[in-house]
Each structure stands twice: as C-alpha cells, then as structure tokens.
Amino acid sequence: MKTTVKLLLGELKRLIRYKILPVSLVTALLWFALFLFLSREESFFIAPLLIYVDSTIMVILLVGAFNHLERQDGTISTMMVLPVSIGSILTAKAAASMMLALSSMVVTAAALYFIHNLVFDYAALFLFILLTGVSHGAIGFFLALNTRNFSSMLGLLMAYIVVFTLPTILFTFGILDARYDKLLMISPSHSAETLIRSAVTGMYNAGIILAACAWLLGLTFVLYRFAIYPKFKRCGVRG
Amino acid sequence: MSTAFSVEDLHFTYPSSKTETIKGISFTVQEGEIFGLLGPSGAGKSTTQKILIKLLENYSGRILYFGKDIHSLGSSFYEEIGVGFEMPVHFTKMTAAENLNFFSNFYQNKADVQGLMERVGLWEYRDIRVGEYSKGMKVRLNFVRAMLNRPRVLFLDEVTNGLDPKNARIIKDMIVEYRSQGGTVFLTTHLMNDVEQLCNRVAFCVDGRLHEISTPRELKMKYGKREIKVEYREKENTRSAVFPMASIGENEAFLNLLKSKEIETIHSGETSMEDIFITVTGVGVK
Ligand SMILES: Nc1ncnc2c1ncn2[C@@H]1O[C@H](COP(=O)(O)OP(=O)(O)OP(=O)(O)O)[C@@H](O)[C@H]1O
Ligand SMILES: [Mg+2]
Numbered sequence: 001m002k003t004t005v006k007l008l009l010g011e012l013k014r015l016i017r018y019k020i021l022p023v024s025l026v027t028a029l030l031w032f033a034l035f036l037f038l039s040r041e042e043s044f045f046i047a048p049l050l051i052y053v054d055s056t057i058m059v060i061l062l063v064g065a066f067n068h069l070e071r072q073d074g075t076i077s078t079m080m081v082l083p084v085s086i087g088s089i090l091t092a093k094a095a096a097s098m099m100l101a102l103s104s105m106v107v108t109a110a111a112l113y114f115i116h117n118l119v120f121d122y123a124a125l126f127l128f129i130l131l132t133g134v135s136h137g138a139i140g141f142f143l144a145l146n147t148r149n150f151s152s153m154l155g156l157l158m159a160y161i162v163v164f165t166l167p168t169i170l171f172t173f174g175i176l177d178a179r180y181d182k183l184l185m186i187s188p189s190h191s192a193e194t195l196i197r198s199a200v201t202g203m204y205n206a207g208i209i210l211a212a213c214a215w216l217l218g219l220t221f222v223l224y225r226f227a228i229y230p231k232f233k234r235c236g237v238r239g
Numbered sequence: 240m241s242t243a244f245s246v247e248d249l250h251f252t253y254p255s256s257k258t259e260t261i262k263g264i265s266f267t268v269q270e271g272e273i274f275g276l277l278g279p280s281g282a283g284k285s286t287t288q289k290i291l292i293k294l295l296e297n298y299s300g301r302i303l304y305f306g307k308d309i310h311s312l313g314s315s316f317y318e319e320i321g322v323g324f325e326m327p328v329h330f331t332k333m334t335a336a337e338n339l340n341f342f343s344n345f346y347q348n349k350a351d352v353q354g355l356m357e358r359v360g361l362w363e364y365r366d367i368r369v370g371e372y373s374k375g376m377k378v379r380l381n382f383v384r385a386m387l388n389r390p391r392v393l394f395l396d397e398v399t400n401g402l403d404p405k406n407a408r409i410i411k412d413m414i415v416e417y418r419s420q421g422g423t424v425f426l427t428t429h430l431m432n433d434v435e436q437l438c439n440r441v442a443f444c445v446d447g448r449l450h451e452i453s454t455p456r457e458l459k460m461k462y463g464k465r466e467i468k469v470e471y472r473e474k475e476n477t478r479s480a481v482f483p484m485a486s487i488g489e490n491e492a493f494l495n496l497l498k499s500k501e502i503e504t505i506h507s508g509e510t511s512m513e514d515i516f517i518t519v520t521g522v523g524v525k
Contacts, residue, residue: 003345010341017332078328078384080294082345083317234254237294 007092028107063140076236097137128195249300262447278444284427321390331370346388463510
C-alpha cells in the first residue's frame with residue numbers, strides 16, 4: 001500500500017512534468033472560456049458532453065501518449081527491477097488516470113458554478129468520473145501497448161472515436177434516434193456519458209446506472225488483468 | 240564462497256523471433272567475483288543478463304540464485320540486485336536527483352547518493368534534466384542507478400561503453416572497490432580492456448553459445464604464445480630476434496646475444512585477449 005502511494009505520487013509528478021496534466025487542464029480551460037459566451041441553458045445542455053469528452057477521449061489520448069513517452073525513455077525496464085510488484089505499478093497508473101479525469105472535471109464544474117451558478121450532484125459526478133477515468137485510462141493503455149509508436153496509436157484512437165464516441169455526440173444533438181440509447185451503451189464511452197449526464201441533470205434510472213457502472217468496472221478489470229498486465233512488462237523490456 | 244548464480248543449459252527464443260538467441264549455455268557466477276561475458280555485438284550478452292534479472296521469461300533450463308530457482312523469487316529479489324542497463328533508463332524530463340530519489344525511495348538499503356554522484360562527476364549536474372545529459376553522463380548515471388541499493392550482486396551491461404578513458408577508469412575503480420567489499424559482479428562487454436582490468440573469470444560468448452570459461456590468466460597460459468623479443472644494435476642498424484619464453488635461462492643464443500650485443504629493448508610478448516578470442520571462437524570481437 002505504501003509502495004503504491006509512492007508510485008502514484010511519482011506518476012502524478014511525471015504527469016505534470018511531461019505536460020500531460022497541464023494539457024488536460026488547458027482543454028478544461030477552453031470550456032471555461034466557452035461557457036462565458038453561452039447562456040445558462042446552453043451551458044447546462046452542453047456540460048455533460050464536454051465533461052464526457054475530457055474524461056473519455058482526452059484520457060485515452062493522454063494515457064496513451066504518456067505510455068509511449070515512458071517507452072521512449074526506457075524507464076519501464078528500470079521500474080521492473082525495483083522491489084515492487086507489477087500489480088502495484090499498474091494500480092498506481094490506474095489511480096493516476098482517475099486523477100487525470102477528475103482534475104479536468106473539477107475545472108469544468110467550477111467554471112459552470114462560478115459563471116452560471118450551476119450546481120450538480122457532485123458526489124455522484126465524482127464517482128462516475130473516477131469510473132470513466134479508470135476505464136478509459138485502461139483503453140488508452142491498451143491501445144498504447146498494441147502500437148509501436150504514438151502516431152500509430154493516434155490512428156487507432158481515430159477509429160475508436162468514429163465507432164464509439166461520435167454516435168454518442170450525434171445522439172446528444174438528436175441526430176441519432178433516442179431508441180438507440182440502450183444499444184449505444186455497448187460503447188464504454190456512451191455508458192460513461194450516460195452516467196455523467198445523469199449526475200449533471202439529476203435524473204437517474206437505477207437499472208441503467210447499475211448496468212453502466214458494472215460494464216465500465218468489468219471492462220477495466222478485464223483490460224488490466226488480461227490485456228495490460230501480461231503485456232506491460234514485455235513491451236517495456238523491448239524498449 | 241557460495242555460488243551466486245548457477246545457470247544450466249539455458250535456451251531462449253524471443254517471441255518475435257524464429258531462431259534461438261541463446262542456444263544452451265551453462266556457467267556459474269561465484270560470490271565475490273567479477274564474472275565477464277565477452278562477445279561481439281548480437282552475441283546474446285544483454286539477453287542473458289535480462290534473463291538472469293527476470294526481465295525475460297519463458298526460457299528453458301535452470302537458473303539458481305544462491306541455490307534458489309529464480310522462478311520462486313518474489314520482488315524482494317530486486318532488493319538484493321543492482322542493474323545497470325545498456326540503454327538510458329531515466330525519466331528525461333526529470334533531473335538526475337529526482338530520478339535517483341524516486342528509485343532510491345523503494346529500497347530498504349540505501350546507498351550514499353551524493354558520494355556516488357561525486358565520484359562519477361555528476362553531483363554538480365544533479366539538478367539538470369536527464370534529457371540534457373550527454374551520452375557519457377547517462378552511462379555514468381546508469382551506473383549510479385545500479386548501485387542505489389548497495390546490491391549484493393551487481394549487473395552491468397556495457398558499463399564503460401561511450402565513456403572517455405578517465406571516466407571509464409573511475410567506474411572500473413569503483414567496480415573493483417565494490418568487489419573488494421564483498422560484492423559480486425556480472426558484467427557484459429565487448430571491450431578487451433574491461434576484461435583484462437576487471438574480470439576474475441570470463442566467458443566467451445558468440446552467437447548464443449559460450450566457448451571458454453576461464454580466468455584471463457589461464458587463457459593466456461593456454462592460448463598465448465609467450466615469447467621474448469630482443470632489439471639490439473649491429474653495425475649501426477637495429478636488428479631483432481625472438482626467443483621462446485620457456486627455459487629462456489638455458490637458451491645459449493639468447494644469452495650470447497645479451498652478452499655480446501648492445502641491447503636496445505627487451506619485450507615479453509604475450510598474446511592479447513583479442514587474439515585469444517579469435518583463436519577460441521574463430522571470430523573477432525568487434
Ligand atoms: N526484443 C527482441 N526481439 C527479438 N530479437 C531480439 C530482441 N532483442 C535482441 N534480439 C536479438 O537477439 C540477439 C542478441 O541480442 P543482444 O542484445 O542480447 O546482443 P548483445 O550481445 O548484448 O549485443 P551488443 O553488444 O550489441 O549489446 C540479436 O541478434 C538481436 O537482434
Ligand atoms: Mg548488449
């Protein structure tokens with residue numbers, strides 16, 4: 001446990017040094033500017049979508065970039081010869097991806113509060129963002145481990161966005177019919193958006209919330225256990 | 240003295256490769272010795288090191304660390320060993336000090352970082368980001384990284400590669416000192432100098448196989464031609480003659496030469512390690 005905390009602190013410090021966290025906050029600040037020009041109603045409508053983009057696509061992108069930077073530096077081999085288990089290293093990384101999603105959400109929520117005096121169900125939002133961050137961090141990690149370099153990872157991310165993210169955005173703007181809502185939840189990003197929208201609007205459907213949470217948790221577990229854990233060491237050692 | 244590592248019939252194939260990289264090697268590393276793996280590029284030296292430190296899995300054969308199969312060792316194994324990698328392994332956007340503090344934090348045994356950094360000449364550069372370090376500075380930093388936990392067994396992959404003679408000397412002195420305090424060293428190199436100056440025993444590694452495991456001295460006795468070359472003056476010219484070292488005291492021609500001529504130089508010619516390597520393996524080291 002103590003080791004994992006040390007690892008996490010190291011991760012967070014590096015997220016700052018490698019400009020990962022700053023980039024994430026800059027996009028959140030962009031939303032901040034956007035809210036200044038939007039009305040209260042418009043902001044309220046678009047808020048879940050922006051938080052959603054920050055905690056899904058951005059987290060995938062940043063976690064993937066971070067992993068590729070680490071591989072470039074060759075630091076994974078030296079981490080592997082520390083007296084710590086791979087499990088703790090991955091736990092710290094999972095926690096760091098939660099922090100990443102959380103920090104940009106805090107900025108966005110603060111902007112909405114100070115500009116438009118919008119208040120959400122913060123406890124639920126907090127929980128759902130952690131889930132969204134950790135699951136999408138796992139997706140980013142997974143994509144990074146299966147690509148040779150950052151640009152080929154960007155290619156995969158594009159494909160991911162087209163298949164899993166765009167439909168949700170179309171759906172939000174009413175371009176995609178409402179009856180696809182449940183079907184779309186197969187997409188982890190859509191499930192995440194459903195959770196975020198519930199917390200922002202305060203309208204919960206218990207069944208859907210449970211299903212979305214279970215799906216994201218399950219996906220995170222499966223990715224870490226069966227796709228990331230076995231591959232992390234091999235990828236790192238190869239340099 | 241106990242055996243630090245015992246390796247029996249080690250085979251290894253990279254998952255992405257069709258052919259074996261390590262083709263059945265066996266050797267032991269005794270506690271308190273500097274054991275060198277010498278061989279040309281691509282021989283499998285780094286691969287062997289990575290297997291011993293448990294970074295590469297799915298090998299066949301048996302590897303014991305102080306009598307215990309390395310499969311059975313947990314992460315506490317890394318409390319005891321120090322690893323110097325061939326490639327840079329530091330966070331380039333962090334300073335050297337931040338890197339070392341981060342790693343050092345995970346060990347129970349902690350070395351005197353300032354002392355180490357001062358000796359390798361990096362202490363005054365500790366607050367510079369590693370990304371701005373020169374190649375040689377990164378190599379020295381890798382060495383310090385390996386020593387962070389005052390290891391019981393030290394692994395060094397091409398530790399002097401890319402260093403100027405002065406810095407190479409400093410690192411070698413530190414390695415010898417480490418051994419004299421009871422440390423055990425496994426090092427890989429393609430440099431003859433390293434072997435002659437450091438190793439108690441050396442194994443010749445070519446194409447995934449070991450050819451000869453011995454002390455540098457014995458190798459010289461076995462393969463070296465020991466000769467004496469005399470240069471002397473004769474009628475305003477320099478001439479030379481070569482005599483076998485064996486029973487030189489009874490060699491009349493040699494003794495006569497010493498008595499009758501004006502001697503300019505006498506050299507005992509030993510075959511270099513490089514020549515021995517070529518004799519034994521049939522290939523050059525470089
Ligand atoms: N990750 C890898 N996947 C596949 N093959 C590899 C991998 N790493 C090394 N090899 C191959 O294994 C062989 C041995 O490589 P290794 O790095 O162990 O050599 P080495 O003796 O350390 O050489 P050098 O002196 O250049 O460091 C080489 O032919 C190399 O191409
Ligand atoms: Mg090598």
